[in-house]
Amino acid sequence: MSNWQRFASRPELDAALATHIANTLKSDIETRGRASLAVSGGSTPKAMFAALAQIELAWEQVFITLVDERWVAPEHDDSNERLVRENLLQGPAAKARFAGLKASPADANEGLAEVTARLGKFPLPFSCVVLGMGGDGHTASWFPQANNLAELLDPAGTAILGSCDPVTAPHQRITLTLPVVLAANEIVLHITGDEKATVLAEAAEQHYPIAAVSEQSTNPVSIWWAP
Numbered sequence: 646m647s648n649w650q651r652f653a654s655r656p657e658l659d660a661a662l663a664t665h666i667a668n669t670l671k672s673d674i675e676t677r678g679r680a681s682l683a684v685s686g687g688s689t690p691k692a693m694f695a696a697l698a699q700i701e702l703a704w705e706q707v708f709i710t711l712v713d714e715r716w717v718a719p720e721h722d723d724s725n726e727r728l729v730r731e732n733l734l735q736g737p738a739a740k741a742r743f744a745g746l747k748a749s750p751a752d753a754n755e756g757l758a759e760v761t762a763r764l765g766k767f768p769l770p771f772s773c774v775v776l777g778m779g780g781d782g783h784t785a786s787w788f789p790q791a792n793n794l795a796e797l798l799d800p801a802g803t804a805i806l807g808s809c810d811p812v813t814a815p816h817q818r819i820t821l822t823l824p825v826v827l828a829a830n831e832i833v834l835h836i837t838g839d840e841k842a843t844v845l846a847e848a849a850e851q852h853y854p855i856a857a858v859s860e861q862s863t864n865p866v867s868i869w870w871a872p
């Protein structure tokens with residue numbers, strides 16, 4: 646159902662995953678002329694972003710967005726857009742075409758149409774979607790307690806994006822929906838530490854949101870892990 650790529654250390658994981666993503670983008674540029682990447686925020690991907698940003702490829706043909714965003718201004722410390730701008734859109738990768746997921750309305754629901762229109766310029770399906778995972782079994786902004794979780798995880802849903810009130814975490818969110826993630830050419834799950842490996846092992850039994858990706862076999866996810 647999923648294949649594991651295990652590394653002895655986080656720096657080795659970050660370097661290998663950056664190279665792998667770059668190769669996926671290069672091969673999609675060769676076949677489609679363009680490539681698209683959706684990345685997660687949080688703390689895990691920061692060093693991998695820095696490694697990926699330094700790899701030479703036709704970045705001007707690469708469209709980058711976020712898997713999910715906290716509904717805060719792009720200058721906010723908790724903004725995933727800020728994380729991406731400061732760590733991924735640097736060096737050679739500064740030429741990539743980036744679209745953030747935050748819009749001006751105070752409520753994320755009111756910004757959904759505007760942000761969805763931005764993604765209309767993207768070559769879809771995504772070449773690669775890079776997910777993270779929280780200790781509560783959430784991925785993207787599919788939080789266990791969210792009252793619209795079933796809607797975000799509806800495989801037959803037609804919306805690209807949905808909003809979410811995580812309940813157990815700060816900030817309202819905007820997030821890609823399950824069908825868009827599952828339609829990607831490649832899905833990567835980037836996690837570190839024994840605790841997250843255990844959470845993932847218990848995902849099906851505990852009905853964690855990550856199970857919607859890790860326990861399906863239509864588009865098997867590759868799990869990139871280091872202690």
Ligand SMILES: O=C(O)[C@H](O)[C@@H](O)[C@H](O)[C@H](O)COP(=O)(O)O
Nearest residue numbers: 685686687688689777778779785
């Ligand atoms: O904005 C976010 O919070 C995310 O995109 C989220 O899904 C993240 O990937 C996990 O919460 C893991 O976060 P850490 O890497 O900080 O553990």
